[in-house]
Amino acid sequence: xxxxxxxxxxxxxxxxxxxxxxxxxxxxxxxxxxxxxxxxxxxxxxxxxxxxxxxxxxxxxxxxxxxxxxxxxxxxxxxxxxxxxxxxxxxxxxxxxxxxxxxxxxxxxxxxxxxxxxxxxxxxxxxxxxxxxxxxxxxxxxxxxxxxxxxxxxxxxxxxxxxxxxxxxxxxxxxxxxxxxxxxxxxxxxxxxxxxxxxxxxxxxxxxxxxxxxxxxxxxxxxxxxxxxxxxxxxxxxxxxxxxxxxxxxxxxxxxxxxxxxxxxxxxxxxxxxxxxxxxxxxxxxxxxxxxxxxxxxxxxxxxxxxxxxxxxxxxxxxxxxxxxxxxxxxxxxxx
Numbered sequence: 597x598x599x600x601x602x603x604x605x606x607x608x609x610x611x612x613x614x615x616x617x618x619x620x621x622x623x624x625x626x627x628x629x630x631x632x633x634x635x636x637x638x639x640x641x642x643x644x645x646x647x648x649x650x651x652x653x654x655x656x657x658x659x660x661x662x663x664x665x666x667x668x669x670x671x672x673x674x675x676x677x678x679x680x681x682x683x684x685x686x687x688x689x690x691x692x693x694x695x696x697x698x699x700x701x702x703x704x705x706x707x708x709x710x711x712x713x714x715x716x717x718x719x720x721x722x723x724x725x726x727x728x729x730x731x732x733x734x735x736x737x738x739x740x741x742x743x744x745x746x747x748x749x750x751x752x753x754x755x756x757x758x759x760x761x762x763x764x765x766x767x768x769x770x771x772x773x774x775x776x777x778x779x780x781x782x783x784x785x786x787x788x789x790x791x792x793x794x795x796x797x798x799x800x801x802x803x804x805x806x807x808x809x810x811x812x813x814x815x816x817x818x819x820x821x822x823x824x825x826x827x828x829x830x831x832x833x834x835x836x837x838x839x840x841x842x843x844x845x846x847x848x849x850x851x852x853x854x855x856x857x858x859x860x861x862x863x864x865x866x867x868x869x870x871x872x873x874x875x876x877x878x879x880x881x882x883x884x885x886x887x888x889x890x891x892x893x894x895x896x897x898x899x900x901x902x903x904x905x906x907x908x909x910x911x912x913x914x915x916x917x918x919x920x921x922x923x924x925x926x927x928x929x930x931x932x
Contacts, residue, residue: 635699636699636702636703637661638660638661638662638702638703639658639659639660639661639699639702639703640658640659640660640661641656641657641658642656642657642658642659643655643656643657644656644657644709644711644743646736646739646740646743647739648714648721648735648736648739650721650722650723651714651715651719651720651721651722652719652720653711653712653714653719653736653739653740654681654711654712654717654718654719654720655681655709655710655711655712655719655740656681656698656709656710656711657669657707657708657709658698658699658701658702658707658708658709658710659702659707659749660702660703660705660706660707663705663749665751666748666749666750666751667705667706667707667749667750667751668706668707668750668751668752668753668754668775668928668929668931669706669707669708669709669744669747669749669750669752669753669754670701670706670707670708670709670753670754670755670756670778670928671708671709671737671740671741671744671753671754671755671756671765672694672697672698672708672709672710672711672756672758672761673733673737673755673756673757673758673761673762673764673765673768674694674710674711674712674713674758674761675758675759675760675761675781676759676760677689678713678716679712679713679716680712680713680716680717681694681695681710681711681712681717682694682695682710683695683696683758683894684912685716688909688910689894689909689910690909690910690911690912691894691895691896691908691909691910691911691912691914692912692913693758693894693895693896693916694710694758695710696915696916697710697756697895697916697921697924698710700916700921700925701924701925701928704925704929706925706928706929707749707750709740709744711736711740713733713736714732714733714736724833725833725834726832726833726834726836727836728834728836728837729836729837729840730764730837730840730841730844731767731840733760733761733764734764734767734768737755737764737765737768738768738772741753741755741768741769741772741773741774742772745772745773752775752776752931753772753773753774753775754774754775754776754777754778754928754931755768755769755774755776755777755778756778756780756924757777757778757779757780757782758780758781758782758895759780759781759782759783759867759868759893760783761780761782762779762780762781762782762783762846763782763783763844763846763849765777765779766779766846766849766850766852766853767844767849769853769855770852770853774855775855775856775931775932776855776856776857776858776927776928776931777853777855777856777857777858778857778858778860778924778927779857779858779859779860779873779876780860780895781860781861781862781865781867781868781872781893781895782846782859782868782872782873782876783846783868783872784846784847784871784872784873784874784875784876784879785845785846785872785875786842786844786845786846787838787841787842787844788810788814788842791806791810791842792806792807792810795807801823801825802823802825802826805822805823805825805826805830806826806830808821809822809826809830809835809838810838810842812835813835813838813839813842814842816839818832818835818836818839819832819835820832846875846876846879847875847876847878847879848879850876850879850880850883851879851880853880856882856884856927856931857880857882857883857884858883858884858886858923858924858927859873859876859877859883859884859885859886860873860886860888860920860923860924861873861874861885861886861887861888862887862888862890862891862892862893862895862917862920863887863888863889863890863891863900864890864891864892864898864899864900864905865891865892865893866892866893866900866902866905866906867893868893870887873885873887884927886920886923888917888919888920888923889919890917891917891919891920892905892908894908894909895916895917895920896908896911896914896915896916896917897914897917
């Protein structure tokens with residue numbers, strides 16, 4: 597059972613099950629990281645806040661200190677779960693991946709915004725768990741896009757979505773002034789398939805339970821009969837979120853995007869396996885697919901063996917994969 601919960605919690609496109617848990621303390625989560633990774637003297641970090649209908653989204657704007665003219669700005673959309681702006685959470689994830697990406701971009705003359713997910717860290721909200729929907733994530737990104745679109749310092753807006761954040765980013769860019777889209781380990785399959793695939797290595801009664809719940813959600817109904825062993829990921833109050841998430845097929849959504857697209861897919865990602873990147877590429881032939889040899893889910897160089905791979909999830913000082921960073925910077929610099 598512990599193995600099951602661990603895998604489902606970390607997998608890239610799992611239902612957001614954290615609304616009733618104790619919120620991540622942003623300052624607590626990064627206290628150690630801050631001491632080990634002080635802001636580069638060539639960069640400037642500024643706190644930002646965007647108001648929403650139900651609260652505020654809090655984030656950090658990172659810019660080069662010496663800027664001549666307008667520069668691109670990238671919105672880094674976090675992945676699944678209670679993730680803070682730096683790519684860390686109180687469920688064992690301590691990677692600093694978004695902070696490291698922001699710094700790498702800044703050193704290349706590219707600004708970025710990274711933020712705490714809704715109801716995480718310094719981002720606030722008054723929704724109950726059964727009121728949360730996948731589209732809430734999209735609305736938050738749209739608010740950030742609209743804020744940056746009026747900022748005269750920036751020449752263009754680029755979206756970079758990690759894991760579940762890739763689908764969020766696809767949906768948020770459809771009617772917004774975005775010049776480029778980057779998928780970082782984004783899923784190529786609908787949530788329903790992802791959940792069922794996760795059940796293949798679990799006891800049959802768990803797989804049957806998830807299937808029954810998904811069958812109900814497909815009909816637009818909540819299933820109140822949840823096995824206690826599945827309550828952590830599929831209790832009735834989170835099924836509303838599951839229903840809203842499962843209705844989207846990433847391959848259909850990406851086909852609608854009109855801006856240049858970069859698909860970053862690590863070859864040692866144990867969560868979003870390499871076939872996901874190919875699936876998205878097949879759906880959008882004009883997209884650039886960059887397989888990054890030896891990169892895992894948290895954007896760091898890692899072997900494919902499970903134990904050392906997952907060990908990188910708790911190594912905030914481990915640098916990002918250099919090839920990935922170079923590909924992202926090159927893509928952004930070539931955007932018109």
